[in-house]
Amino acid sequence: HKLRWIHRAAATGLVLGIYSSEKDEGAAQFTRAGDAFDRLVSGKLRELLSLCGPPLKKGKTRIFHGLHQDFPSVVIVGLGKKNAGVNDQENWNEGKENIRAAVAVGCRQIQDLEIPCVEVDPCGDAQAAAEGAVLGLHEYNELKQKKKPVVTPQLHGSAESEAWQKGVTYAEGQNLARYLMEAPANYITPIKFAEHIEQKLRSFSNVKVHIRPESWIATQEMGAFLSVAKGSAEPPIFLEIHYLGGANTNDSPLVFVGKGVTFDSGGISLKPSSGMDAMRADMGGAATVCSAIVTAAALNLPLNIIGLAPLCENMPSGKANKPGDVVRAKNGKTIQVDNTDAEGRLLLADALCYAHNFKPRAIVNAATLTGAMDVALGSAATGVFTNSSWLWTHLYEASVLTGDRVWRMPLFEHYKKQVTDCPLADLSNIGKYSRAGGACTAAAFLKEFVTASHWAHLDIAGVMSNKDEVPYLRKGMAGRPTRTLVEFAARLSQDSHNTK
Numbered sequence: 001h002k003l004r005w006i007h008r009a010a011a012t013g014l015v016l017g018i019y020s021s022e023k024d025e026g027a028a029q030f031t032r033a034g035d036a037f038d039r040l041v042s043g044k045l046r047e048l049l050s051l052c053g054p055p056l057k058k059g060k061t062r063i064f065h066g067l068h069q070d071f072p073s074v075v076i077v078g079l080g081k082k083n084a085g086v087n088d089q090e091n092w093n094e095g096k097e098n099i100r101a102a103v104a105v106g107c108r109q110i111q112d113l114e115i116p117c118v119e120v121d122p123c124g125d126a127q128a129a130a131e132g133a134v135l136g137l138h139e140y141n142e143l144k145q146k147k148k149p150v151v152t153p154q155l156h157g158s159a160e161s162e163a164w165q166k167g168v169t170y171a172e173g174q175n176l177a178r179y180l181m182e183a184p185a186n187y188i189t190p191i192k193f194a195e196h197i198e199q200k201l202r203s204f205s206n207v208k209v210h211i212r213p214e215s216w217i218a219t220q221e222m223g224a225f226l227s228v229a230k231g232s233a234e235p236p237i238f239l240e241i242h243y244l245g246g247a248n249t250n251d252s253p254l255v256f257v258g259k260g261v262t263f264d265s266g267g268i269s270l271k272p273s274s275g276m277d278a279m280r281a282d283m284g285g286a287a288t289v290c291s292a293i294v295t296a297a298a299l300n301l302p303l304n305i306i307g308l309a310p311l312c313e314n315m316p317s318g319k320a321n322k323p324g325d326v327v328r329a330k331n332g333k334t335i336q337v338d339n340t341d342a343e344g345r346l347l348l349a350d351a352l353c354y355a356h357n358f359k360p361r362a363i364v365n366a367a368t369l370t371g372a373m374d375v376a377l378g379s380a381a382t383g384v385f386t387n388s389s390w391l392w393t394h395l396y397e398a399s400v401l402t403g404d405r406v407w408r409m410p411l412f413e414h415y416k417k418q419v420t421d422c423p424l425a426d427l428s429n430i431g432k433y434s435r436a437g438g439a440c441t442a443a444a445f446l447k448e449f450v451t452a453s454h455w456a457h458l459d460i461a462g463v464m465s466n467k468d469e470v471p472y473l474r475k476g477m478a479g480r481p482t483r484t485l486v487e488f489a490a491r492l493s494q495d496s497h498n499t500k
Contacts, residue, residue: 013115014071014156015106015133016045017099017123019082021055028055029082033121033156037074041067049076059101059471061109071119075109077102079123086400091381097403099128104136104472111137111151119156126160130167131483136472138175140182166299170402170483173295176200177288177479181281181464185263190237190311193262193283197239197290204297206245212238222310222350224335227327228343229312231267231320238351239286241307243293245300245493252361253304254492256293256485257351259344259367260286260311267314267340268322281477282344284464285367286311292485299486303493306358310347314340326425330354331449334425342429344369345445352449362391362454362492364485365446367461372438374462379469381405382481385443386456394495395456398487404480406458415444 016037019029028049030038038045048064049056056062058080065073079102084095103120110118123129133153141147155164180188180196188196191211198209214235217226222238229236239260246253264282265271271279281287286309293307321327321340328334330353335346344367355363373383381399384406386392392408399406418431418441427448431441443457463480466473470480 011115011117012071013110013113013118014074015103015110015118016074016076016121017079017102018049018056018076019079020058031079031121031123034076037068045074045076058098059105061105063109073110073113073115075106077106091405092400092403096125096128096401099123099125100132100135100403101471103129103132107133107136107151107153111149114149115151116149117152117154119154121156122160122164126155126163127167127170130155130164131171132472134168134171135174136474138178139474140179140476142183169295169298170486173291173298173486174479174482176294177284177291177482178477180287180291181284181477181479183280185280185313188262188280188283189234190260190262190313191235193260193286193309193311194237194239197241197294200294201241201297204243206243207297208242210240212240220330220350220354221328222330222354223328224330224346225310225312225350227321227325227337228261228267228314228346231317232313232315234262234313236310236312239290239307239309239311241290241293243297243305243307245296245302246304247302249304251304252359253306254489255306255308255355255358255360255363256289257308257348257355257363257365258286258289259283259347259365259369260309261314261344261347262311264314264341264343265316267320267343268316269339269341270316271341278465281464282368283311284460284477285344285365285458288366288460288479288482288485289364291479291482292489295482295486296489299490301490301493303489305489306355306360308351308355310351312347314343324424329449333427333448336422336425336428338428339430342442345429345442348446349449352446356452360452362388362456363450363452364391364456364458364488366458366485368464369459370439370442370461372435372442373459376409376439377407377462379463379466381407382463382484383407383409383439383459384456385409385411385440385459387411387447387450388454388456391454391456394491395484395488398491399481399484402481402483402487404463404484406481406484409443409459410440411443411447412440415440416447419445419448
């Protein structure tokens, strides 16, 4: 019995939250779980904290060992102010963000101690706590021999188990996108991407996955998409997902479209070699929208969603697009390819045309589309270009809850003229003033392939990767804004407005 107890005790860590006092010298204020644990150890936790110096600041931690036989290591994490809610200046729920960040750092400290299991204080918001734990512990180390120890986070107590599980599901969705984006391009080719998503959706009876080959793409007259794909030895794939979660399978679906360039060399307009390896994540749009559908299916959201992902590589070869070539999109419009590195919009043009076949309630596309978006907003928020204030409101309100923010950008006629003033074709794939307003001219280009009255284009180039800006994500590909897309879909499923 004693040996078994030692093994169990050594296997579980505990993360508890503590709020900042309003006054610097005020007494520490525990969460409900923290108070209960302090009583369990006869006030020793509070006593030790008071001996450790000034109160714990937001995001900072203290570790105590040997306080209780069930939890040999306890990490106390600073949650900031107790009643932090929506911060209108920051456009997010500060309380939720504080919990995500604090729980993530606490769980990582348990991982550093090589303890395989951690119980997490719900901190008053079990969904946010679960997101912090599951996102904070994720790391792509599939191809390394030396791996960090696996840590399994669990809810401490049972009061908020439903919200905890929801948070786990949201975070696992983002982690799926991170996995797909981080994996090397020789591991995630167009066909392997499609097969990975199909495998994730195999267990859901209300999901159909179609992996469309090059011959099908040709019959659909997707000349813009095929023109990008032809430069690579890897055949293109058009991935089509039907999630029928609505009460009526004939209800107008939400259509998600994602750019799926599994490696982007730039083509003949070759990118600089420095940092080109990061272009394995140029399928981030496809990764986030497909992961959002996997998550929607896991949550059994009551709406119909269709996912479309044109998948290919953009490579330089004797068959590749040449600057100045003219290609024809699915809707008949001709496009002068003035820069072969502005290829994502060519894929999306055909996929957006195809999306209209489903009489969509709304179309939302996501793409790591322009370096200009990164210059404009950095990693603070996803840029959203939309023709619908109704759609914008839903995306914005979803992002306030998830902390994975969006920011509205302009779709002015001013930018349209810069892509339609073209010497050889209906459109040029870059703005005539080159780099000026690059994210905006790219959006104006896409708008030329949209007739739906509710459409949003999410340029996610700036949020593609994380250095240290989001404290609950490790360095690497970020999988953003998957949780915002999921929350948006959840809100849409509850929306009673007539959106036609």
